[in-house]
Amino acid sequence: MPTVSSEELAAAAGVNSAKLRKDFSYLGSYGTRGVGYDVEYLVYQISRELGLTQDWPVVIVGIGNLGAALANYGGFASRGFRVAALIDADPAMTGRPVAGIPVQHADALEDIVRDNGVSIGVIATPAGAAQQVCDRLVGAGVTSILNFAPTMLTVPDGVDVRKVDLSIELQILAFHEQRKAGEDAAADDDAMPVPTAAKGAAAAAAMDAADPKGTDGEAPAVMPA
Amino acid sequence: MPTVSSEELAAAAGVNSAKLRKDFSYLGSYGTRGVGYDVEYLVYQISRELGLTQDWPVVIVGIGNLGAALANYGGFASRGFRVAALIDADPAMTGRPVAGIPVQHADALEDIVRDNGVSIGVIATPAGAAQQVCDRLVGAGVTSILNFAPTMLTVPDGVDVRKVDLSIELQILAFHEQRKAGEDAAADDDAMPVPTAAKGAAAAAAMDAADPKGTDGEAPAVMPA
DNA sequence: ATGTCTTTGTGAACGTGTGCACAAAGATTG
DNA sequence: CAATCTTTGTGCACACGTTCACAAAGACAT
Structure with a gap:
């Protein structure tokens, strides 16, 4: 019977093995201690839970x-x-x-x-x-x-x-690209914690929303050209 | 000068206003207390930080x-x-x-x-x-x-x-769709915390990785058809 | 059958992100 | 100029997700 350990799976997927085991545990106890998970059964269970077995x-x-x-x-x-x-x-x-x-x-x-x-x-x-x-x-x-x-x-x-939004992924890449390029001369804006900023979709969303919200009631139309 | 408050922006973007202010604070103090944020200046700063002003x-x-x-x-x-x-x-x-x-x-x-x-x-x-x-x-x-x-x-x-992956979004929809449909007869698998499971990309990634990892060294080829 | 070895499943600690609540700042009004 | 009012910026507490670490479980060898 072909099996996989959570360790192998985690390495392949690039995640922590404990997290992976905990995720699997929500589906039930499909593993066998000392052995691992039956590949075929595991695939079936995940497929079913994800709705992949339905048409x-x-x-x-x-x-x-x-x-x-x-x-x-x-x-x-x-x-x-x-x-x-x-x-x-x-x-x-x-x-x-x-x-x-x-x-x-x-x-x-x-x-x-x-x-x-x-x-x-x-x-x-x-x-x-x-x-x-x-x-x-x-x-x-x-x-x-x-x-x-x-x-x-x-x-x-x-x-x-x-x-x-096909362009959002590009924006994320450009953001990191900018960071890479700016690492040399990044002496002025060093106070910014990158993880938070990179995740700060609120800011981006707000920018899109900012346009029609001028206090004067007029749409200022200031989106970047 | 057209301005926006963090409250308006947060409502429009569907996020918490405090989070939004905190996010903005990483870019600097561009707001004016008692007034809000200058829309044009704010848009420019965010655009610049996101790399949108570059070509x-x-x-x-x-x-x-x-x-x-x-x-x-x-x-x-x-x-x-x-x-x-x-x-x-x-x-x-x-x-x-x-x-x-x-x-x-x-x-x-x-x-x-x-x-x-x-x-x-x-x-x-x-x-x-x-x-x-x-x-x-x-x-x-x-x-x-x-x-x-x-x-x-x-x-x-x-x-x-x-x-x-264009199909991942569809999978997420199908997952929720399955939940909707199963809500009536969901008496058997009630122990599953939905938020964690929905986010459990580790499981999906692992499934993709599971295929070539059989302990016997042979590729069992058990991906769902 | 007993012991050893591997790997799961999970309780507990940790870190991170989010939201509340308020003091500080500045505009606005009288 | 002083009082008031609005909104920011942020310390703090909480909650959530992640990771560690280990006891329990089962296979496998002797």
């Missing part, structure tokens, strides 16, 4: 470059996600196969969601269309939204939204 | 759907990122303009990186090519890598890598 039909709305990239993304199928439908508002796209799946027109959105029992929707539309698409998805019964459009979506209670 | 030339390698989507992504330019070049290994792509930028052949990768002083590279290639591209980027002087390919990259010390 999750998803719809992708907005089949531009990003939508097409997502439709072609191999990682979905292997993790229990099935692309139930591709939806686009452009009539010229209708019927055209992307990743082997014919694109359907946005008019059919509600029917598609209902007929396939879709509870997870992916929005890859331009920012302007995102909220409207979101509303329609939610109206049709979708309760989880993955939003790639650069807008904040408003949803009713009970609906989960996760926003993916 | 960061980036190269995107692998101009498939995802690479094209990234090249077209509007969020980059507005945050100080400039797409210095698009690179693809397919000769048929060479010269073809994507997002207004002609694609260059991978042979020129090193020259492009050096000539443009690129320190940030984006990898949007298939998984098989990612490590090789990464090595060449690093060899040419890139010190930060944003990896969209579904592979773990190995890099020398001093190089930052951030991996973006």
Whole structure:
């Protein structure tokens, strides 16, 4: 029986072995003392707990470059996600196969969601269309939204939204890059604890929010160009 | 002078106002007691600290759907990122303009990186090519890598890598979705503290790592199908 | 069957981040 | 100029997550 120890796993994953054991312990006591964890059983338990053993039909709305990239993304199928439908508002796209799946027109959105029992929707539309698409998805019964459009979506209670901002990761890299470059001549701003600052998403979020909040009631429009 | 209070900002960003003030205090004392923060000055300071005022030339390698989507992504330019070049290994792509930028052949990768002083590279290639591209980027002087390919990259010390896995966000949604659905009949696994489990990325990472670690030395290949 | 050896599961200590609450600072008003 | 009022900046306490360290459990050898 192939097994793994928490030590091996921790080394491979780059985390502390005690933390890993404690995490596993929340799923139950699947390990055998003196031996380790049965790999196959462990994988099954984690998959099940994570919902990977279920079949999750998803719809992708907005089949531009990003939508097409997502439709072609191999990682979905292997993790229990099935692309139930591709939806686009452009009539010229209708019927055209992307990743082997014919694109359907946005008019059919509600029917598609209902007929396939879709509870997870992916929005890859331009920012302007995102909220409207979101509303329609939610109206049709979708309760989880993955939003790639650069807008904040408003949803009713009970609906989960996760926003993916491709440029945030780049910003984090640039931040560290700046630190690297500034290490030589960093004599002036040495008082700043890096970990806190790097995690200070509050600051970044606030900056985005700062714009329309001028006390004078006018939108000062001072976002960096 | 348009100003904001930490209270307004915190409400807009959905965070605690004290935390926000503390975060800002690391940048210096830019606020005025009794008034708040000068919006314009605050935005400038945060932008500067985050590296948004600098011009960061980036190269995107692998101009498939995802690479094209990234090249077209509007969020980059507005945050100080400039797409210095698009690179693809397919000769048929060479010269073809994507997002207004002609694609260059991978042979020129090193020259492009050096000539443009690129320190940030984006990898949007298939998984098989990612490590090789990464090595060449690093060899040419890139010190930060944003990896969209579904592979773990190995890099020398001093190089930052951030991996973006489009399916992880979906998994998180599916996890919560499963919880929602299971709330009715959740009488058997009630002992699990959700917050910890949801954050337990160690478990997920370990699962990926579990595969090739069988004690018998053979790769058991038990990843969920 | 008994002892030894390995590895789990977890109680306890530690460190870090978050939120409260208030004194200090400065603007504003009379 | 003094009093008042608003909002910052931060010391302090608390809570949470992480890590240490070890007893309990079980396999394996003798």
